[in-house]
Amino acid sequence: MDIVKNVLEKEQRDLERFKSIEVEKHIECRTDPGMLMCTDPNELDEKSLKSDKQKYLLDLTRDNVQILLNEIWELETDRVEECIVAKLPPPAYILPRSRKCPVAKQLTKWEKFAKEKGIKKTKKDKKTFDTELDKWVPTYGYKRAQAEKDKTWVLEVPKNADPMEDQFQKKLDMRSEKVAKNEVQRMKNIVRAKKVDVPRTGYLGPEAASSSELLTAATIAKSSTASVGKFQEKLTKEKVARGIGVKELIPGSKRKASHITEVPEKVHNLELINSVLSKKPKMDVDKAISVQKREAREEREANPQQKKPRKGGSKRSKKGGKIHSSKSKKPKAGGGERDFKKRAGGRKRR
Template sequence: MATQTVEALLARAELEEADKLRHITVHKELELQLDLGNLLACDPNPPDTHGRRAGSGAELEERLRALARENTQLLVNALWALPAERLPGGEAVLVARLPEPSMRLPREKPPPRPRAPTRWEQFAKLKGIQKRKKTNLMWDEAHGEWRRRWGYKRAGDDTKDWLIEVPEGSAGDPERDLFGERGQAKRERVAKNELNRLRNIARAQRGGDGRVPGPGGLGPVSGGTPSREQLGRAMQVARSSTASAGRFQERLPREKERPRGSGKKRHFEPLIGDLGAERSRQLELLGLMQSKKPKLDVTRATHKQMREEDSEAAAFRRRQPKKAGRSSKGPGGGYTAKYKSFTQQRTKKENKQKF
């Protein structure tokens, strides 16, 4: 009796194991085309068109569900066959490394390439320097209070000193300006930082292919060396990319003054405001529309035409070279006859354009 019981238990275990394998084992006449990088599976097997036509709507839905489950099971089996590793930490998380995608999906633009590291980032990585976040406040010994580390009213601000201790060895030089030297040193540091920032932007634009940034710093130049105009445009773009749009950026030595923006500020009337002013503007517009006065002021137009003719005559006289022995006055000669012929030609030309 005990032997039969053991045999029955073994048979039941085999049936359960076979049932488990039946759920995860799928047989296909043609293997699926798998793209594990995109988690994509394409089934080249022809569909069962005969059974689809014969079955009802419920049977068709059940058949499609079974087909989707089988294909998904094959995709999951292929994922479990990939090499996996466990992430360090308290939880045992198993992660599989997906291969490179074999199918190129349509995309508007290529994915952005990683930014090139700056010289400081390369140096820090080489020396193993870890980035530490500094606090915004620090103790100021001179004022006895906590102040900001940078900016306005910062701690240790030496620009407000009214007295500077003369260093040893230069006490006998009365022409040495220590305040000027301090300001010059600060300007040199600012210029050096600006140069390094522009170099980092150029290095990031090159992308490691040895090319230099193009006009405006928006693209590489295939020629190798950019022109002076291209470098100027790149510098202008870099300056205007600050938070203040380059308004508070200091100029370099012998740098020309940057042109200010030519755009005009648009003025919009308030939606809710002086109703009397709005009513007066509308009444004025209606009065102009209902006015019986002619739209063309004849007197003003005539005076304008006369001024234009006088100015053209003066310009014509200035263009004519003066010759010795000829008088500008007299019948049929001089500038009077020439201007008369000039006005006649102009009148004929205007008449041709009208008709």
């Protein structure tokens, strides 16, 4: 009896360890073998979740995975080498993408030309045998520059070139120009791929200036001289910006341009002096009288003890003669005696 009891207990332990593949749910789970996804619409058991959260979630996950595996075992199978694989159907559930769909990379100008002409890119060998150096040298990459330097340790001076010109430096300059040209072409390819307007020369980035803006900038730069561009020589087929006001764009251009003439400086200065000397001064009588009165008032204020003229005194006319007021006394007669040294008043007899 003990032996039978032990066998039954062992079987019970095995059954507890290996659960059944049949899973019962109140509401049937929705499965999508193509996406290897199982959706469980059943409600969670709050009591079991609060008592032992870890065990409850583990059992729930195991049951849902078992339902998905049961669906997969019912699919058509195939044998690949030593493995048996299931043929998954097309997915029924569409998952949203976290990133946008990849697009085909736009071809560069050279790649487009090569595709039209049927030119295929061939892979170069890493090393080639150089007959001059009598050894294998790298075709590109590491140690290629050193091999080229060993090969061209001496350079022939061309017939029409300057004999004192450094041919090695000239070669380096040509290489730098070639690198710069390739960089400009690479930038143009990037701009063309982003569908941005490319200027005819150079690369100005996304904020590329239009031809009219470049022409306006050239006009302003040409006018930013001491003569406001008066004596600047024009280039062949040079265009002038239209619709711009020089005095608005260039501050002080009107003042600077006023003294710029085509006549010689000596003649211009003589004309200026003659125009100044030929002008006659204009005399403002009213202004002169007001200035004289102001000076007299300031003098009286400075010397208050000085006697003021009587109110009934004589007044002078504009012509300089005396005008006697009605309140003034008449001049006394000479009493029959006349002093010839003094000037007598009254009308002169003829």
